[in-house]
Amino acid sequence: MPTEFGLLGDLQAQVDGRPLDVGHVRQRCVLAALLVDVNQVVQVGQLVDRVWGEHAPTGAHATLYSYVSRLRACLAPADDVQIVRQSGGYLLAADAASVDLHRFHRLAGLARTTPDAGQALRIFEEALGLWRGLPLAPLDTPWANGLRDALQRDRVAVDRDRTDLALRHGQHAALAPYLMACVEEHPLDERLVSQLMLALSRCGLQAEALDQYDRLRRRLADSLGVDPTPELQRLHTDVLKGDTELREPTGSVAAGEATMPRQLPAPPPHFAGRAHELAELTRVLSVRDGAALSVAMCAVGGTGGVGKTSLALRWAHDNLASFPDGQLYVNLRGFDPGGPMTPEVALRGFLDGLRVPPASIPADLDARAALYRSLVAGRRMLILLDNAHGMEQVVPLLPGGPGSVVLITSRVRLGGLITTYGARWLGLDVLDGEEAHELLARRLSRQRADAEAASLREIVRRCGGLPLALSIVAARAVMQPDLPLDAVTEELREEATRLDALNAGDLTADLRAVFAASHHRLAAAPSLLFLLLGLAPGPEIGLAAAARLAGLPPTRTRLLLQTLQDHHLVQQHRPERYRLHDLVRLYAADRAHRDQPADLLAAALRRLVEHYLDTAQRAARVLDPQREPVAAGPAPTDETAGEFAGQPEALAWFAREHQMLLATLEHTVAQGLDRHTWHLAWTLETFLDYQGHWRDWAYTQRLALDAARRLDDPLRQAHAYRSLGLAETQLGLLDDAYDNQRRALALFGELGDEGRQADIARGLGWICHQRGNWAEALDFNQQALKLYQHLDQRPGQALALNNLGWLHVLLGEHRQALAYCAQAVAVHQEIGDAHAEAGAWDSLGFAHHHLGEYAQAVRCYERALDLVRGFHDRFNEADILRHLAETRQATGDPEGARGCLEAALSLLQQLDHPDAPQVRADLDRLGGSP
Structure with missing residues (x-):
């Protein structure tokens, strides 16, 4: 005999009729959890939840593994059963018919579709005979208790169906005593009372039948304050008239009446x-053939308008052959203005599709769901639940046994389906550029798409790949064939009119209305955060910044962001990094200005600006500890912000927030926050220089200079001129750089700031060096060195010494150069400025190279590279690599030289630096260009 498992009573396992000891209660629960989904993978997290619920112990996964190992040993005598590890979970491979639970569902479905009444009754009896008592006894976990309740409802539904069939075929006399006992146990079950009334009436006991109705009527009035259903009232009338012999009993479809529903809407055109x-x-969603037909379930989630329904319908129509027993479809209207559909109404539509007579459909939700599960049991059907609002809608619509496939679409994350019911999750993002272009072009004529290709590309870009937005534009174009697409693109270019342009005239084709449907389902706290995120500058936002924007602790903000993620209004694309689709952002910003007080919005954005400024100041101090603060900035406000552990952490923060900081800077300009503008630009200087973002550096300093002028602050103006001149020097704009540095020098002279004058003199020296005027450069650096020595500024002295060494090399005074560069290295090591020390080693290597001391030069350059790479300073790394390449070539190592130049070229190309063509030319001369 094959192995047999029993779940419809005490949990049992036996081989050849001999019972197997499958261990203690927890271990038995693992077995039950696998048997319920036999031949399907049950994820480890699901197993833990089924076995322990919310009280999983520490190390539950390890404990689970030991239970599975013991179960394998217990089941060793069963050569037709195997527990295997697969894709994050476990699968119990066995014949589904060996499990009484699955056999019950298969037999119930077969009985309902068997046309021969006698045979159908025998099958019903066989199915009900599998029950030995309380299912899953003695398991006591939330999962087991919930499944036990569902199974008992299924058993009751099957028993009622069997009774209806038996009554239909004249077995009323035998059934009457049984039904009397059942009514005593379930006195408010209207279907059961109707069956008893029919049996009594057909036995000639009209008075007793009327008495049963009167008792039920009083019970319903006393307990629930309602009357019997219209169907039961009609039966009462028939009993009074003695007209019950030919009446079709309340219940399910008569045997043989089951139909193949085809409820799917048309596929997307x-x-x-x-x-x-x-x-x-x-x-x-693949369904395996054979006895063990799988229940597969997938939830497709995404923001409104992303194309969830279109995807589901396209897949459904492409796979119709996989569902020979039909397809059920319902639009649950989860986000309609009128509110979501109730599961009772959805089930009514399904039961209508399954040809259940209206009078036979129970009013009670549980009874209606049990009837539905019974009808689809064992059938290979597709059940498409579109636009679901939440678990409370979906769970009553899930089949109870194997065979069917469930496909769900929703704007919210239905996490309970995954953890409790083993559903898979498919998150749907926007279309990529090529797909979006294809979708739009298909809606238009090929001639028009080709003629207005440029406008088509801009529409695709402005719609951000959102299918609904693209379809709305296409609909407008089709309805107005004489309207040039350029007129649409003009509306889309302006943020103020973009959402208005994405409106084709009804709620389903109005992007603002679609987003509003999701937004209006939010509670007050996540709704406010959503609106504030729409105003936040930059393409994304981190958790800490979002918390400051909301004025809430990070832990509370994380929960609110999770809610917004669940509604697909916000996407967490990296850990603790969040973003909104551009069109969703526009909607949120628009609603924020309409719905919220201006002072509330201003205060939130002010908190965000101060968060970025506070954190940037902390990071800048770590990035360049030798850099002295300038003027007093806005007082720190973020008391919870921590310090950075070191330069790599500070660099990483700047890299993450780069675009947000630039956008925040533009926001401070627009809001007239001049002090914030200037200080934020000042904090960005070192990072932008190190990373080679010189255009951004120049841009931010022009904003800072304008802010300093509005503040009428000569000190801030001087610093902005100085920093702008340095950025222009890196960009090769030497004339502009020289002029701005001279302006800075004059202002610092008026302010009597000798230290800054020394800095400017050194900067002017570098500009003169770039121009090839080495003598003037030498003069400027000597002026700087004297000022630094007078002020005893060791960092400045080291930089000036390094510059003087470099210039002496260029002037051919190599021994003097070595002396200056060696002093520079020593001072940098003394003060602990590793980044500047890298530059001194580079100069020292350059001097050794020109003295023909190539081995010493190589050591110096390699030391310089080790230091500069720790700061991710790509330009200076490329510069040192070029010097090292020259030395490699001088020592007869062309391959080594080529490798250095290729690495330098790659870095310069990343920076879009004007020196890149020269390095490529150098490579060509070596005979190898990438």
Whole structure:
């Protein structure tokens, strides 16, 4: 005999009729959890939840592993059963018919579709005979208790169906005593009372039948304050008239009446892209042939308008052959203005599709769901639940047994389906550029798409790949064939009119209305955060910044952001980094200005600006400890912000927030926050220089200079001129750089700031060096060195010494150069400025090279590279590599030289630096250009 498992009573396992000891209660629960989904992978997290619920112990995964190992040993005598580890979980491979639970569902479905009444009754009896008592006894976990309740409802539904069939075929006399006992146990079950009334009436006991109705009526009035259903009232009338012999009993479909529902809407007429997503749906919703038909479930989630329904319908129509027993579809209207559909109404639509007579559909939700589960049990059907609002809608619509596939679409994350019911999750993002272009072009004539190709590309870009937005534009174009696409693009270019342009005249084709449907489902706290995020400058936001924007602790903000993620209004694309689609952002900003007080919005944005400024100041101090503060900035406000552990951490923060800081700077300009503008630009200087973002550096300093002028602050103006001149020097704009540095020198002279004058003199020396005027450069650096020595500024002295050494090399005075560079290295090591020390080693190597001391030069350059790479200073790394290449070539190592130049060229190309063509030419001369 094969192995047999029993879940419909005490949990049992036996081989050849001999019971197997499958261990203690927890271990038995693991077995039950695998048997319920036999031949399917049950994820480890699901197993933990089923076995322990919310009280999983520390190390639950390890404990689970030991239980599985012991179960394998217990099941060793069963050669037709195997527990295997697969894709993050476990699968129990066995014949589904060996598990009484699955056999029950298969037999119930078969009985309902068997046309021969006698045979159908025998099958019903066989199915009900599998029950030995309380299912899953003695397991006591939330999962087991919930499944036990569902199974008992299924058993009751099957028993009621069997009774209806038996009554239909004249077995009322035998059934009457049984039904009397059942009514005593379930006195408010209207279907059961109707069956008893019918049996009594057909036995000639009209008075007793009427008495049963009267008792039920009083119970309903006393307990629930309602009357019997219209169907039961009609039966009461029939009993009074003695007209019950030919009446069709309340219950389910008569045997043989089951139909093949075809409820799917038409496939989307214009569908593009999504090849990966369609393939993924096919993978996760595949149904295996044979006795063990799988229940597969997938939830497709994404923001409103991203194309969830189109994807689901496209896949459904592509795979109709996989569902020979039909397809059920319901639009649950999860985000309609009128509110979501109730599961009772959805089930009514399903039961209508399954040809259940209206009078036979129970009013009670549980009874209606049990009837539905019974009808789809064992059938290979597709059940498409579109636009779900939440678990409370979906769970009553899930089949109770194997065979069917469930595909769900929703704007919210239905996490409970994954953890409790083993559903797969498919998050849907916007279309990429090529797919979006294809979707739009398909809606237009090929001639028009080709003629207005430039406008088409801009529309695709402005719609951000959102299918609904693209479809709305296409609809407008089709309805107005004489309207040039350029007129649409003009509306889309302006943020103020973009959402108005994405409106085709009804709620389903109005992007603002679609977003509003998701937004209006939010509670007050996540709703306010959503609106504030729409105003936040920059393409994304970190958790700490979002918390300051909201004025809430990070832990509370994380929960609110999770809610917004669940509604697909916000995407967490990296750990603790969040972003909104551009069109969603526009909607949120628009609603914020309409719905919230201006002072509330201003205060939130002010907190965000101060967060970025506070954190940037801390990071800048770590990045360049030798850099002295300038003027007093806005007082720190973020008391919870921590310090950075070191330069790599500070650099990483700046790299993450680079675009947000630039956008915040522009926001401070627009809001007239001049002091914030100037100080934020000042904090960015070192990072932008190190990373070679010199255009950004120049841009931020021009904003800072304008702010300093509005503040009428000569000190801030002087610093802005100095920093702008340095950025222009790096960009090769030497004339502008020289002029701005001279302006800075004059202002610092008026202020009597000798230290800054020394800095400016050194900067002017570098400009003169770039111009090839080495003698003037030498003069400027000597002036700087004297000022630094007078002020005993050791960092400045080291920089000036390094510059003087470099210039002496250029002037051919190599021994003097070595002396200056060696002093510079020593001072930098003394003060601990590793970044500047790298420059001194580079100069020292350059001097050794020109003295023909190539081995010493190589050592110096390699030391310089080690130091500069720790700061991710790409330009100076490239410069040192070029010097090292020259030395490698001088020593007869062309391959080594080529490797250095290729690495330098790659860095300069990343920076879009004007020196890149020269390095490429140098490579060509070596005979190798990448």
